[in-house]
Structure formats: structure tokens, C-alpha cells
Amino acid sequence: MQDIYLLLAENNRLETEHLILRPVTLADAPDIYEIGSNPNIIKYVSYAIHQDLEDTRRSIANHFMRHPLGKYGIILKKNQRLVGTIDLMIKSQNVAEIGYQLNEKFHRQGIMTEAAGKIVQLSFEKLKMKRVFATCLTSNIASSGVMKKIGMTQEGTLRGQLKKGNYFYDMDVYSLLSDEYKNKNIS
Numbered sequence: 001m002q003d004i005y006l007l008l009a010e011n012n013r014l015e016t017e018h019l020i021l022r023p024v025t026l027a028d029a030p031d032i033y034e035i036g037s038n039p040n041i042i043k044y045v046s047y048a049i050h051q052d053l054e055d056t057r058r059s060i061a062n063h064f065m066r067h068p069l070g071k072y073g074i075i076l077k078k079n080q081r082l083v084g085t086i087d088l089m090i091k092s093q094n095v096a097e098i099g100y101q102l103n104e105k106f107h108r109q110g111i112m113t114e115a116a117g118k119i120v121q122l123s124f125e126k127l128k129m130k131r132v133f134a135t136c137l138t139s140n141i142a143s144s145g146v147m148k149k150i151g152m153t154q155e156g157t158l159r160g161q162l163k164k165g166n167y168f169y170d171m172d173v174y175s176l177l178s179d180e181y182k183n184k185n186i187s
């Protein structure tokens with residue numbers, strides 16, 4: 001049987017037309033802080049807002065560096081800036097989940113569609129996944145927009161799934177199956 005983590009290790013640096021996807025390091029702290037300290041981003045993700053750069057450095061060490069395989073910083077080729085991150089979380093030999101975030105200054109330029117498309121390609125063509133899924137708050141039309149653009153289909157709603165403050169929010173689940181990926185010729 002193929003080893004998923006060996007494949008992820010071999011593919012810890014990926015490239016698309018406009019982007020490099022590569023591991024996150026402590027040197028990325030200022031760029032990650034810009035994302036993690038923005039309330040407009042935080043309202044859609046599960047982690048707490050970064051209060052200062054030290055918070056960000058802790059988060060990089062604990063989230064991105066402790067288990068780095070499948071976790072990528074998104075670098076814009078044209079200015080070498082880290083503008084976002086994307087994670088491929090391995091759930092089983094056949095199933096993986098995608099999660100992502102992008103600096104608000106770079107929204108709506110197709111960046112996450114390009115990054116997520118590459119991760120989907122890796123998932124099906126190299127890791128031989130059967131199912132790739134993602135979840136987002138039902139209100140997050142930007143994120144569901146990315147999911148639809150990479151060919152995913154909405155399959156249901158997880159009611160009261162995410163607690164933020166004193167509220168429980170619904171999350172929608174989107175997925176793409178290997179046969180659909182092949183047939184739609186998405187890459």
C-alpha cells in the first residue's frame with residue numbers, strides 16, 4: 001500500500017502558475033500575524049485571534065511546524081509574499097479534508113481557487129484519495145465559492161457544529177469524489 005505521509009513529504013513544495021506552496025516557518029510570523037489578527041478572517045475560522053506576534057509564533061510552532069506534512073504557506077510568485085495558508089488533513093487512507101485562509105488584501109483574485117485546485121490534484125492524482133471534503137460556516141459565501149469553483153458539491157449541513165463565543169454556528173459540507181474529479185477533468 002502506498003504511504004500517504006511519504007508522498008506528502010515528497011510533495012511538500014508545490015507550484016502553480018502564480019503560486020508556490022511550501023512549509024510555513026517562524027520567519028513567516030509577520031505575514032501570518034497579518035492574517036491571524038484580522039477579525040474579518042477570524043470570524044470564519046476555528047482558532048482565536050492572534051493578540052501579538054508571539055501568539056503567531058506559538059501558533060506556527062504548534063500548528064504548522066509540529067506536524068508539517070500537508071500544511072502549506074501560499075506564496076505569491078510575483079512578490080514572494082506569504083499571502084495565505086492551506087492545509088490538507090488526512091482523515092484516512094481514502095479521505096482528506098481541506099482548510100484555508102487568505103490575507104484580506106489579496107481576496108477575490110482567484111488565489112485560493114488556484115491553491116485549492118493544486119491540493120485537490122495532489123489528493124487525487126498522487127495520494128489516490130477517494131473523497132476530499134471541506135466545511136465552512138453556512139454564511140461564508142467566499143469559502144463555499146472556492147469549494148464550488150474547484151468542483152465540489154454541497155452534501156449537507158452540520159447543525160450547531162462550530163462554537164464561537166456564546167454561539168453555535170451551522171457549517172456546510174462540500175466534497176469531491178475521485179470519479180467526479182476524473183470526469184470533470186479539474187486540475
Ligand SMILES: CC(C)(COP(=O)(O)OP(=O)(O)OC[C@H]1O[C@@H](n2cnc3c(N)ncnc32)[C@H](O)[C@@H]1OP(=O)(O)O)[C@@H](O)C(=O)NCCC(=O)NCCS
Binds near residue numbers: 102106107141
Ligand atoms: C475564503 C477565502 C480563502 C477565499 O479566497 P479567495 O482567493 O478570495 O477566493 P477566490 O478569489 O478564489 O474566489 C472563488 C470564488 O468564490 C466566490 N467568492 C469569493 N469571495 C467572495 C465574496 N467576497 N463574495 C461573494 N463571493 C465570493 C466567487 O464565486 C469566486 O469566484 P469569482 O471571483 O470568479 O466570482 C477568503 O475569502 C478568506 O480567507 N476568507 C476568510 C477565512 C476563511 O473564510 N477561510 C475558510 C474557512 S472555511
